Amino acid sequence: MSRDHRVDDPAALQEAVGSFVRAFGLHRPDSTPCGRPLSVSEAHALGELARESETRQVELARRLRLQKSTVSRLVGQMSARGWVERAPAPDDGRGVVLRLTPSGKRAATSLAEARRERFSRLLDAIPAHERAGVLHALDVMVEAWDEEQ
Incomplete structure (x- = not known):
């Protein structure tokens, strides 16, 4: 049966x-x-802190x-890597x-460049006439998730 x-x-x-x-490898923790070679949480934290x-x-x-306790552990890991200082x-x-x-x-700059290159290739692989629909669908998913929470 097709998805439609x-x-x-x-x-x-x-x-x-x-x-x-x-497909995105989000189930791979490292x-x-x-x-x-870092967790998705660390990558997002680097981006936000940058x-x-x-x-x-x-x-x-x-x-x-994320929960405050999770972020505290995350910041501890990033501090141990020498990426973050707390005050x-x-x-x-x-x-x-x-x-x-x-x-x-x-690290944040290097990650941003790698992310930009990866998503540029991904965007190029999506037919031009489908791009707006893909972006819209992702927005709708986030909004629905937020409303459901």
Whole structure:
């Protein structure tokens, strides 16, 4: 049965998302879809931290949609790699501010370049007339997930 005939079947959506996860390698804990030897969580954290000169740890947790304790462990791993430094928040003694180290900035830049190259090739492989639909479908999936939560 083709996917078009199963549009109202939750199992079809589950199967399609599972295929997407496997195709992108998101089920592999120690590498990114662009082939870098770090976890997807670390890659996303690097990207978020590279956007600003400093970010509160609680804000990073919100952006990554992860629990505070998970982000704390993640930041610990990144700190052990020499990528992140932590400092007390100047306006709140309990808050933590994160900054990329020079090594972390280099890692973030290298990762961003690899990601850009990988997604450029992927976009080129999608027929031009299908691209808007693919992007729209991904947006709709995220919105539906957010509403369901």
